[in-house]
Amino acid sequence: MQTVQEPETVTDAQVAFYRANGFVEVDNALTPLELVAMQEEIDRIYRVDNGGLHTAEHGSPYRKVLDQRVNIWRDNPVVQAFVMLPRFAEMARRLAGVPAVRLWHDQALVKQPGDSKPTPWHQDLPYWPMNEPGALSLWMALDDVDERNGAMSFIPGSQRVGALPGINLVDPQDIFAMVPKGELTGTKPVTARMRAGSCTFHNGLCFHYAGANQTDRPRRAMVIIYMPDGTTFNGRPHVVTEGMGLQPGAPLEGELFPLLT
Numbered sequence: 001m002q003t004v005q006e007p008e009t010v011t012d013a014q015v016a017f018y019r020a021n022g023f024v025e026v027d028n029a030l031t032p033l034e035l036v037a038m039q040e041e042i043d044r045i046y047r048v049d050n051g052g053l054h055t056a057e058h059g060s061p062y063r064k065v066l067d068q069r070v071n072i073w074r075d076n077p078v079v080q081a082f083v084m085l086p087r088f089a090e091m092a093r094r095l096a097g098v099p100a101v102r103l104w105h106d107q108a109l110v111k112q113p114g115d116s117k118p119t120p121w122h123q124d125l126p127y128w129p130m131n132e133p134g135a136l137s138l139w140m141a142l143d144d145v146d147e148r149n150g151a152m153s154f155i156p157g158s159q160r161v162g163a164l165p166g167i168n169l170v171d172p173q174d175i176f177a178m179v180p181k182g183e184l185t186g187t188k189p190v191t192a193r194m195r196a197g198s199c200t201f202h203n204g205l206c207f208h209y210a211g212a213n214q215t216d217r218p219r220r221a222m223v224i225i226y227m228p229d230g231t232t233f234n235g236r237p238h239v240v241t242e243g244m245g246l247q248p249g250a251p252l253e254g255e256l257f258p259l260l261t
Ligand SMILES: O=C(O)CCC(=O)C(=O)O
Pocket: 066, 109, 111, 119, 124, 137, 139, 150, 208, 209, 210, 221, 223
């Protein structure tokens, strides 16, 4: 049987692609064993363990967009091992072009079947309480994904538009109407159809979208969000920093935001 070696880091071509387009795909990023371990653990968490911070009540409109659990790594050793994988952090560090990266947070993002809604076009950075840009997400497909079950799509180069207001993910505004005239003219979305165990990285300013899950099975994704070491808090309320007593300007550091490279 032919085996595919999982990549240890990103190639120079992938770095160049990410810098130009704001996203990049990395195929076969997990070994088959790592993939099965994550699939089983996410299923277990959603079925019985109930781990992570739930961002929306059962039955709320947001749950039709995403059934989301945040910071599972803090009390789950299997997810912690995944989140801390040095090869992923090194990929993120190289893509961001910084000396070191920290964990901002992880999240499991499941699009449940049945009356599923799209994840509207948005940027991530406007939701994150960070003064500096540079944070990026690794989005790991735990199922094969395409247009029928919520594959991610990206607008190449849209990270250069800069930070726009955050979109309401349940009742979305049209992000394209906010783009200054002439920018993004002629750019077309790119959809990352991937096999389970492959991932994308996207810049927190890159516009992205995922369609509704029209299948009868959950679409499971696991996300690790990295930020350049030295990123500081801008004071905006956020579920991850709530209760920490951080003052605006304080570095996002310490054991809750561990250094990963
Ligand atoms: O998984 C999705 O549907 C959307 C993911 C997303 O917006 C993100 O990872 O930033």
